Amino acid sequence: MGPARLTAGLDHCRRLDLPAHRTLHGVVEPRDLGELISYANEVDMRGRGGAAFPFARKLRAVADATGSGGDCVVLVNGAEGEPASSKDAMLLTRNPHLVLDGAVLAAEALGAREVVVATAGGEVAEASVAAAVAERRAANVSGGAESRVPIRVVGIKERFISGEGGALVRAVNGEEGIPPGRKKRAAVSGVDGLPTLLSNTETYAQFALLAEYGPEKYAEVGTSKEPGTILLTVSGGAAQGAVIETPTGTLLADVLALCEAEPGDGVLVGGYHGAWLSAETAGTAVISREGMKLAGATLGAGIIVPLGASTCPLGEAARVASYLAGESAGQCGPCRLGLPDVARAVCALAEGTGSVDAVRRAVRVVERRGACFHPDGTAKFVLSALDAFESEIALHLEHGSCGRPVRGVLPMPEREAEPDYRLEVDWSRCQGHGLCAHLLPEFVELDDYGFPSFQTIPGWMAKEARRAVDMCPALALRLAQTTGDGPKPVGSPLRLVKDLRKAGEGLTRMSGLPRISRAGGTA
Structure with a gap:
């Protein structure tokens, strides 16, 4: 373009x-x-x-x-x-x-x-x-x-x-x-x-x-305030997902048309720390920092994800919230403990058993309380989804579903699986001190007598779990790895350049990525 x-x-x-x-x-x-x-x-x-x-x-x-x-x-x-x-x-x-x-x-x-x-x-x-x-x-x-x-x-x-x-x-x-x-x-x-x-x-x-x-x-192309061109990654429900170059000031609707993408229930702008635009707003939004601010979003790193109309919007948001919770560095309490709570609240809402108020309460716990922007960015994404998908939320709360499947339209990485872990206890040693529940409150519950029961521990929490083992006063705990071999795809990965793995394809083969033409579209 x-x-x-x-x-x-x-x-x-x-x-x-x-x-x-x-x-x-x-x-x-x-x-x-x-x-x-x-x-x-x-x-x-x-x-x-x-x-x-x-x-x-x-x-x-x-x-x-x-x-x-x-x-x-x-x-x-x-x-x-x-x-x-x-x-x-x-x-x-x-x-x-x-x-x-x-x-x-x-x-x-x-x-x-x-x-x-x-x-x-x-x-x-x-x-x-x-x-x-x-x-x-x-x-x-x-x-x-x-x-x-x-x-x-x-x-x-x-x-x-x-x-x-x-x-x-x-x-x-x-x-x-x-x-x-x-x-x-x-x-x-x-x-x-x-x-x-x-x-x-x-x-x-x-x-x-x-x-x-x-x-x-x-400055011969683009807007007077933001001259030049910009790279956009368009994926999601686009029939022709691609990286394209366009001058600032271009209509978002023209970008979507080039990639054969219908906004459907909304367009995510700025990625998984970004915000959702309604189809109506996306129709008039302009590709620039100023234009996206007027539309209620931020352009960020130039990520455009049209949702289309064939997938459940709330289910897609729940997938991303769960993914973002798992991407916490695990070093800040509000992020490490709060983001899983946010994800659980969004998932419960998608299942029709939660509430919007529960999601907002969980979000308030994590906002402005981390060493980096990850908690705030996740909160922004979730709150934007609540506003954008209000009618779908009403259907889920009334019927348990909006009637559409979760197709995995929002891109997720395809990675080697991290192993999960479980805590095993020697009951002959355990004296119910409860220190493990204090160190891992989201994965350990105490019964009426003060003895623990355990949930599966994700790989990113293994460091904290080992700390609980080392600090157990009765030396009653051990950490065991559950099965985690082989690839563990999450959702549908965006097949662009970073997914090429075979050495035989060399540096010049670009499987899965439409070539970019002089106009920035696909060749």
């Missing part, structure tokens, strides 16, 4: 190698930091990972923290985590050099020690970036003029919170990839404790285009 910029050349090539990329975009010339900050300010460039933070302010913050002659790092956040997004994986797989151009441009201007590209859950994306780095090294060996800023590729574990800034920095530093208890600004202390410019994959690609075009040409 509109001129291809981020996707230029992809209607002819499955992957742009270095020669093809240089033919399209030329060689990036180093720029002065002040000039780059001025460029970013002139077009009000914002991050494309969801938070929409001004990129110029990030550049200035890292420069100020680095001081004269200090080290810093440029970090590319390619850890999408969000099951309904594939734009970053698409860029890293098919157009990695554009991303690297933007990162290297920033690194040279800041005098950075290195560029780090973090990817999660996609062997093909990781291999594509590694190949791109090798292509640049080989070009320099042959007398080329590629930047010699070191580029390091780091693969991290894929989970919903992988892309949270603090979690990403910890993972790159070799620690557990969960948000830190105390927030740290990456611009002050990030990779290896150094000031770090942390931004999303698409942001760096857009930055490269801004330097190539200059602010005036860059």
Whole structure:
């Protein structure tokens, strides 16, 4: 839709190698930091990972923290985590050099020690970036003029919170990839404790285009307040799910029409921390930060999920709420204990046995009470579903169902199963102290005599369960693993680039992803 910029050349090539990329975009010339900050300010460039933070302010913050002659790092956040997004994986797989151009441009201007590209859950994306780095090294060996800023590729574990800034920095530093208890600004202390410019994959690609075009040409498309194009991942009930590029200011209805998608009962915008739009609102909503704000949503990372009319909306929301509860890092009590309660309340509502008030009470417990935005984002998704599906909720409460099956339209990851666990007790030792129920209140109940009964413990709670075993005063507990071998698909995964697994398909085969044409649609 509109001129291809981020996707230029992809209607002819499955992957742009270095020669093809240089033919399209030329060689990036180093720029002065002040000039780059001025460029970013002139077009009000914002991050494309969801938070929409001004990129110029990030550049200035890292420069100020680095001081004269200090080290810093440029970090590319390619850890999408969000099951309904594939734009970053698409860029890293098919157009990695554009991303690297933007990162290297920033690194040279800041005098950075290195560029780090973090990817999660996609062997093909990781291999594509590694190949791109090798292509640049080989070009320099042959007398080329590629930047010699070191580029390091780091693969991290894929989970919903992988892309949270603090979690990403910890993972790159070799620690557990969960948000830190105390927030740290990456611009002050990030990779290896150094000031770090942390931004999303698409942001760096857009930055490269801004330097190539200059602010005036860059702003020739899009709206005056938000110039340029944007990548959207359209999935769910769309007949032609794809990653597409469109100028800001495009009608959401036109995007849905291109992907042969009917809004049905609603359109989810912004992903699983986003909000639902009614079909009526979606018909007039505009693709931009301002346009989505007027519609009652946030564009976030450019995720568009039309629900269609063949599936149960409330059942779909319950699936996502349960998934998000399982994606908790497990370190903050309100999130670890509260999100499962939220999921149970939504599931009960879908079964016709719960109430809207019970869901709202559960949500109030978790709001604004975590080390990261995961509890608040989950609360936003659930509360939006209550408003969007009011008529369906009434049917469920009256009849136990709306009459439609849950088809798994909302994308979910396909992963290797994590084992579940159970606590086993030596009754000859147990004296009913009740400490295990205090440590694991959501999985242990005490009878009238103070003795425990146990529920199955999910893998993400194994650490807390082992703590209960170690702290049992009577040494009466042991933790046993239940069966958990083999793949455990949850719902219907979105078959885009990050789901390619077979090495024989190589870097250039894009099974399941419609090719992007010059107009941003499918070829």
